[in-house]
Amino acid sequence: MQSRWDIGEPEAPTINKETEQLKSELLTLNMGPQHPATHGVLRIEIWTDSEIVAHAIPHLGYLHRCMEKHSENMDYRGVIPYVDRLDYLAAMNMEWGYVMAVEKMLGTEVPRRAELLRIVTAELQRIASHLMAFGTYAIDLGAFSPFLYAFDMREKILRIFEEVSGARLLYNYIWIGGLWNDYTDDQITRVSAFCDEMLVEAQKYHELLSMNKIFIERTANVGVFSLQDCFDYGATGPILRGSGYKWDLRKNKPYSLYSEFDFDVPVGTGEIGQPGDCWNRYIVRMREVVESVKIIRQAIAKLEPGSVMGKVPKIIKLPKGEVYVRSECPRGELGIHLVSQGESKVPYRLKVKSPCFTHVSMLPRVAPGQMIADFVATVGSIDIVLGEVDR
Amino acid sequence: MSTATTESVREYFADMINGVVTTLKGMWITSKYVWGVTPVSIEYPEVREVLPERSRMRLFNDVQNCISCTQCAMACPVDCIYIASEKMPEGSEIKKTSNGQPIRLLLTQFVIDTALCCYCGLCTTVCPTECLTHSHDYEFSQYTIDGMKYDYLAPDVIAWRDRIVKT
C-alpha cells in the first residue's frame, strides 16, 4: 500500500521471513481523539500489521481555537490571557515568551527584581510541568502511584502561584513591563522550603520509577529519535537534549538574566538504553527539575527589594517592524513571531511556534516498525499538550 | 552447556531478580504512606478552604462607586461587560465616590456575562475607583446560561453584596 508519508523513507515494518506469508492487509486503527495516552484530543490514525505499526498519521485541530486570529483584534495586554491558554500546564513560560516579544519591540526596561522573580516563577512552573509529565507518563505505562506523588508536589507549586497571582492554572501574572504582584517575604520563604523538599522527593522518584526494571524495559531503546532526525524536524527542548545534544537557550543564547546563573544542562547519555529513546527523554526532564531548583535558589539569593513594574505607556502602541523571540519552555522552544504595522493598538500578526507542534510531526517518522504499546510510550514521552499544538 | 547459554541463563535470572528488587523498592516507598499520614483532602460543603487574598473569583461591582468610565469594558479581552450611561438629570447633586471622584454620569446598565468571563483580572486593574473587584465567591452554578448574566443595578444587589462580602 502506498504510504502518504514518503518523506524520509520510513522503515518497513520488521516482519519475519516465516510470518511473511501470513501477512494480510493493513488494519486502520484510530488512537483518539479520546484516548488516555494522547493527553488531550489528538487523533492518530495508525495502520497496523497485527501488532506492528506500519504508518501513523496525526490528525490535529480538535482543540483549535483560532488564537492567532483572536489576538489580531485585541490590545497587547488582552492577548496575555489567551497566551495562557496555549500551554495550560506551563502558562507562566508561555506568558513570558509573549511578553518578551512585546517588550523587545517596546524597548521597555524591566526592573531587576521583576526579572529575578520571573525566573523564580518560570522555573517553578517548569518543575510543575515536568512533574505532570512524570506522573502522566507513568500512568501511560501502567504505573499509578507515581502520579499521586507528582500531584502532591505540583499542588504545592500551584498553591504558591494561587497566593501570588490569584489563579491556579491560568495566571495572567507576567505583564508587559514587569509583574502584576510582588512576592511577599513569606511566599519567598515558602518557595525556598519547597526547593528543599523537592530535592528529597526527586531522589524518591528515581527509586520509585526511573530505576524500576519494568519501566526500563518499557522505555529503554523504544522510540529512538536520532540526532539527525531532531535537526531535520526542528525538535527542541528535552527531545533534542534526550538525543544527546547539549542545547539549551538559557545557556547558549541567554535571555533575561540567565547568563548570571550557574547550572548544568542535562543530556541523555545513554547509561540505560541509548541516547534519543524514551527513557533518556524522561530522565532529562527529571534531571532538569534538580537544575531548576538550583536556579531558583540562586535567584532568591540575588533578590533585592525594589519595584516589580517598569515604565509602560498606558496604551501600548508598537513601532513598525517584526521580531522573532525564542524562549525555553518545559516542552521545548517557544517562538513568537510578532508583526506590528505601527500606530495600532493591536498586533498585526502573532504567530506562535509551539514546540509540541514540531514534535507531533516527528511521530510518523518513528512510528513505523513499533509495537502499538511502544507507540503509546513514544507519544507519552514527547509530553504533548494539545492546547499548544492546535492553538 | 556452552558459555553463551550459561551467560544468557545467568542474565535471565539476574533480570528477574533485578525486576523483583526494584519493584519491591518502589513498593517499600509507597508502603510508608500507609500509616501516619493524615488525609489531605477536605470534606467540601462542610469544610471550606480559605482562599488566598488575591484569589480571582466572581466579579463584583459596587455601583455606588462606579463613575461609568467604561475602561473595564474596553480592557476586557472577551467583551463580557456591558455598560450604558446617560447624562445626569439637571439640578441633581453630584455625588462623590469613596475616593473622592465626582460621579458625572448616571449609570443605567452594568451587566457582566459571567459565562463569558475568563477571570483574567484585567478589568479590575484599570478601574480608577476600585469599585470593580474579584470577590471570593465561587459557588454560582446556574440552571440556564442566562442565569450567568449578573445585573449589578438589580434591586436585590445589597442583599447579594452582603453575601459576597461575608465570604
Add this chain to the structure above:
Amino acid sequence: MHNELVDLINKNVPGASATLNAAPDAKSDSTISVDANSIFKVVQFLRDNTTMPFNALQCISGVDYLDYMEVCYVLGHFDVNAPRDLILKVKVTDRVNGNLDSVVSVYPAANFQEREVFDMFGIRFNNHPDLRRILCPDDWQGWPLRKDYVAQKYYADMEVYPDGKMNFEDREFIVRQDMIKKAQLAAAKN
C-alpha cells in the same frame, strides 16, 4: 551577519535577488527577502553551505498585507559556538492561485508548517507530499488568517455563529442608549 548572508546568497544562487530589510533599531529584527521562485534553492543552499549553515527550520509563518502576502521562513542554527537566527521572506502576490515551492525535502520540519500556512492563508506548496488542511476541518471554506476573511454561515448544517449564544439583549440596550443620546443631542441643537 545579514549583509554577509545577502552577498553569499546572491553569489551562489543565481536569480535569488536577495535584499536586506535592515531593522532601524534594536527594537525589531532584520530580515532577508528573496525571490519567490528561488526559495527552494536558497533554503537548500543555506542548509548545505559551509560558511554559514543553518541546520534547522524553526517555523514558517505567513503574514497578509492585503496587497500581497508574505511567507517568513525562520531558520536557526543549533550550534553551541555560533547560534544564529534568520528570518527569510518571500512575497506572494497572487491571492487566488498563490503557490511556492515546498521545502519539505530539505527540512522535513516544513511538512506540518507548510500545511499550516496552506490552511490559514491558502498558499499552495508545489511538490508537498501531503497538502491537506491541518487545523481546520478538511471541508472548511476560506482562509481564516487572511485579513479579508469572513467566516462561512453554516458548516455541516451547524450554524457557525449561533444567535442563541450571543448576548444581544445587553448589546441592544447599549445601542438604544446611544441612539437616545444622539436624538437628545440633535434636539438640543435644534
